[in-house]
Amino acid sequence: xxxxxDDLLDPxxxxxxxxxxxxxxxxxxxxYNQRWRGWVLSTYRDVSRSLHDKRMLADTITPYFQxxxxxxERRQFALTYEVLNxxxxxxDPPRHTRLRRIFSKAFTPxxxxxxxxxxxxxxxxxxxxxxxxxxxxxxxDYASRLPASVIATVIGAPREDLDRFHHWADVLTNLxxxxxxxxMRLERAQDVxxxxxxxxxxxxxxHLRHPHDDMMNWLMEVERDDEELNSDDVLYAxxxxxxxxxxxxxxxxxxxxxxxxxxxxxxxxMGQEPTLIKTAIEECLRLNGPMKGTMRxxxxxxxxxxxxxxxxxxxxxxxxxxNRDPEKFExxxxxxxxxxxxxxxxxxxxxxxxxxxxxxxxxxxLTLLELSKRFRALELxxxxxxxxxxxxxxxxxxxxxxxAA
Amino acid sequence: MALKRLVKVEIDHDxxxxxxxxxxxxxxxxxxxxxxxxxxxGDNIDEDLAEEAAGICPVAAIKLIYED
Numbered sequence: 196x197x198x199x200x201d202d203l204l205d206p207x208x209x210x211x212x213x214x215x216x217x218x219x220x221x222x223x224x225x226x227y228n229q230r231w232r233g234w235v236l237s238t239y240r241d242v243s244r245s246l247h248d249k250r251m252l253a254d255t256i257t258p259y260f261q262x263x264x265x266x267x268e269r270r271q272f273a274l275t276y277e278v279l280n281x282x283x284x285x286x287d288p289p290r291h292t293r294l295r296r297i298f299s300k301a302f303t304p305x306x307x308x309x310x311x312x313x314x315x316x317x318x319x320x321x322x323x324x325x326x327x328x329x330x331x332x333x334x335x336d337y338a339s340r341l342p343a344s345v346i347a348t349v350i351g352a353p354r355e356d357l358d359r360f361h362h363w364a365d366v367l368t369n370l371x372x373x374x375x376x377x378x379m380r381l382e383r384a385q386d387v388x389x390x391x392x393x394x395x396x397x398x399x400x401x402h403l404r405h406p407h408d409d410m411m412n413w414l415m416e417v418e419r420d421d422e423e424l425n426s427d428d429v430l431y432a433x434x435x436x437x438x439x440x441x442x443x444x445x446x447x448x449x450x451x452x453x454x455x456x457x458x459x460x461x462x463x464x465m466g467q468e469p470t471l472i473k474t475a476i477e478e479c480l481r482l483n484g485p486m487k488g489t490m491r492x493x494x495x496x497x498x499x500x501x502x503x504x505x506x507x508x509x510x511x512x513x514x515x516x517x518n519r520d521p522e523k524f525e526x527x528x529x530x531x532x533x534x535x536x537x538x539x540x541x542x543x544x545x546x547x548x549x550x551x552x553x554x555x556x557x558x559x560x561l562t563l564l565e566l567s568k569r570f571r572a573l574e575l576x577x578x579x580x581x582x583x584x585x586x587x588x589x590x591x592x593x594x595x596x597x598x599a600a
Numbered sequence: 601m602a603l604k605r606l607v608k609v610e611i612d613h614d615x616x617x618x619x620x621x622x623x624x625x626x627x628x629x630x631x632x633x634x635x636x637x638x639x640x641x642g643d644n645i646d647e648d649l650a651e652e653a654a655g656i657c658p659v660a661a662i663k664l665i666y667e668d
Contacts (some may be wrong), residue, residue: 243635243636244636246618246636247618247632247636292624295621296621296624296625296656299619299621299656299658300656302658303655303656303657303658303660304658304659304660305655305660535614536614538614542617543617544617544618544636545617545618545619545620545636546618546619546620548617548618548619548658548659550658552658552659553658
């Protein structure tokens with residue numbers, strides 16, 4: 196058994212994790228990281244197989260609440276547990292199977308295309324605020340705002356409440372991503388959940404009186420037809436949409452633009468052949484996607500290569516490493532705007548494949564389209580710096596760009 | 601409108617991400633191979649289920665081919 200004590204938050208590994216991943220794939224594709232207290236898998240084959248492995252469980256929440264909190268804390272944070280334990284991202288079959296099928300209908304590529312005009316309008320409005328300026332902060336002035344605006348609008352929240360959604364999204368993101376963490380963070384998370392739930396309950400009641408054509412209404416119809424669902428399930432699902440769609444999409448937009456700015460020749464090609472925008476998005480996802488890894492818990496003893504992962508052990512699946520595995524991708528470190536097929540694992544694979552993937556792709560596509568129409572050149576003022584996060588790849592704000600119309 | 605018969609169900613393995621939505625909806629028709637991709641194995645195509653599976657596929661990997 197290979198055991199290491201590597202610091203995954205080491206500044207060099209945060210700035211440029213890919214060299215480290217190459218060493219992992221070459222020298223210790225499966226190993227135990229004592230500091231992180233779990234197994235780390237890094238090749239395409241192992242990560243892909245693990246994402247499809249039914250023995251690797253996605254419910255990382257229940258073990259946390261059971262083993263790290265006292266009985267009193269469990270009572271105190273019962274609502275937080277109830278909410279997180281209803282989110283499909285943290286559910287395993289059979290509960291996962293039923294709920295996932297319900298929500299999937301709202302996020303198929305075809306249903307997401309019906310949101311295209313609404314998303315396009317929000318993209319235009321967000322970019323209108325750049326007019327007449329020479330320099331912007333891509334994150335504060337765009338990437339951190341668009342995803343929450345899209346989710347709030349799709350759910351059916353009134354426009355004047357958008358700022359409140361931005362606030363909840365920011366707080367929930369800081370509190371929940373990268374592990375649940377300290378009790379203070381849990382307390383603050385629960386306060387936000389209580390406030391957000393009360394808001395959504397009002398929105399729900401308003402929808403009862405005045406049905407709208409939006410996702411809240413659609414979820415309410417599903418709830419009416421399904422004995423096992425209740426109104427809380429609808430409210431918690433809306434919370435999941437905001438939380439899941441916010442930071443990941445923000446990172447997708449910022450990381451992709453930071454990547455594309457370095458590929459000037461290829462961008463010029465995209466200007467001449469607009470169909471390349473779709474393959475360009477996949478290549479950005481592969482090389483610099485918003486999530487470096489995802490976590491699982493072994494539901495039983497699992498043998499991989501010559502190692503035995505014990506029931507209950509934590510496992511980190513490094514998609515960002517799998518995406519640069521030369522066994523799967525030719526010239527894995529180079530950006531090829533027309534790379535196809537591009538079976539990257541940035542949205543995961545298997546039953547937890549990102550529900551919001553079509554919406555995230557749509558937001559990025561319309562962003563790139565509008566940017567190419569409005570601005571001749573975008574330049575980074577200073578290089579992108581990445582935040583010290585273990586699982587997500589997130590640029591530290593501000594990300595200053597000079598813009599020329 | 602004359603309805604055309606569904607004669608073939610194809611899965612694009614470059615797109616398939618193994619979400620198992622199709623195998624859940626139509627377990628007789630769709631199966632997962634060892635690599636986490638769906639394959640269509642149904643002898644007699646159940647049109648309604650195949651269409652439902654194609655509609656819910658998160659990556660639109662299921663192509664339905666109707667007779668001319």
